[in-house]
Amino acid sequence: MIDIKHYLKQQQQQVHQALDEFMLSPSGDFADHISCMRYSLFVGGKRVRPILCLATGTCISPDITIEDRLLPVACALECIHTYSLIHDDLPAMDNDDLRRGHPTNHKKFGEAEAILAGDGLLTLAFDLLSEGQYAHGLPDSARLKIIQTIARAAGSLGMVGGQALDMEGEGKDLSFEQLQTIHRSKTGALITASVLSGAIGAGAAEEQLQAFRVFGDNIGLAFQIVDDLLDVTSTTEELGKTAGSDAVHRKATYPAFFGIEKTRELAQQAVERSLGALSSFSDRADPLRALARYIVDRTK
């Protein structure tokens, strides 16, 4: 068993350093805009998506440089995640004042700057993914497949579409199937893509990709169930964002459908399915296993 807290801290530091290297410097003509992007990128964050990407890479490849080669991909995933939080927090969307324990981007810099910071981070992700200088030897075909996987997951049939459904669904009586579609697209798709992009970059075979897809889908589901749960059971201080906001926005959630106890069980079941998908992997998959358990342990 690995020490997940130590592992996370180490990986978070590695991702932080790489983000700082790849991110533009707040100088020159665009200094204010770049500072605005850097604020949200460095104000905190568990770096779950980049760490999943790196952990999947090391699960597949014994090459000690695999993490270095995947770092631009890992950082691109974090840029996309951060942009989505900035846009989701906007007054026209969830209108949140607090994120990761600090003022949201538009609260600090204004709406126009926040919209543009999000646009800039999304575009920077694809800049990083296609940048020759940072490729560190990922084959061109793998890089294109990674770009495709991430763009598909982050786009209108994935994360962006899921956020649109989430907005449309506010205050409406959604079916459980509709809730699942929102979760899968809004949160699950990018988490699965984080796992898959690490696997593709490390040269995984098709059957391995299939196992990682099941793994990713199930930890994505567990992650979203746990987020729903934390919104009900935590304080704003614990969360670093406004607690109870799902109820305020009359959003469909797992606890609203199933109650707290049953929701906890469903999260646990999803984590177990994710572990099952890794059954044929060696102890090189232990960081992924620990990450899966960590997701559901956040509720305890």
Place this chain on the structure above:
Amino acid sequence: MIDIKHYLKQQQQQVHQALDEFMLSPSGDFADHISCMRYSLFVGGKRVRPILCLATGTCISPDITIEDRLLPVACALECIHTYSLIHDDLPAMDNDDLRRGHPTNHKKFGEAEAILAGDGLLTLAFDLLSEGQYAHGLPDSARLKIIQTIARAAGSLGMVGGQALDMEGEGKDLSFEQLQTIHRSKTGALITASVLSGAIGAGAAEEQLQAFRVFGDNIGLAFQIVDDLLDVTSTTEELGKTAGSDAVHRKATYPAFFGIEKTRELAQQAVERSLGALSSFSDRADPLRALARYIVDRTK
């Protein structure tokens, strides 16, 4: 000499058909969101960027399939341009009600949907650029170089950064150098990238890319000067967007610095520099030459 009106109409039709093919269908779970994107993509537009991309490709490559192979790239450029218009029109930005003679996206669908439509179109661009199915034989290395060129031009040191500078500069006394930086980044960068991506896809040599860079930079400049001019000299009906909005927003413009006559001359000079950059090309560059002249002729 080619008949530019006929050429434009023909190319616009080709781009329209390709956009309709590559764009998602407004059906299934995400139908409302997709309809919102399609609205802005098909509400009009001169398709200048995709046409520049295609015309540069045919200038370099005698292969009759070059336009087919470049169409996903051309459409991606139009997706990025359209997203930038949707976000620029938002209340927090330029707060425009009218675009291409129709209500702006947020006026028709609301702010949240408009932000997400922009996000979706930007992401779809990179989906199209990396999609194997549409590659039609562009080499992987060229596709990555195109993605890099477009991401760099559309991002925080290009179009997004330029819009941020434009917003920050409203109501301030900008120097002419600052105005040039805004123009170059906000409008010029993506126009140059449109030309370069066609050239890269068609296998242009480094010295040809250098000539196209000069060509693109100068038509981009001419384009923006002419836009400034039209904002002063046209009616809202002629423009299809609110005329005189630069003065309302107290934006720095060429006519504000130089007056109308001198501004016309500067546009003409930029077009002539762009034509000079093409001097070593054969009559295969005639569509590009005609496009350059067309840009400045819009003012007459």
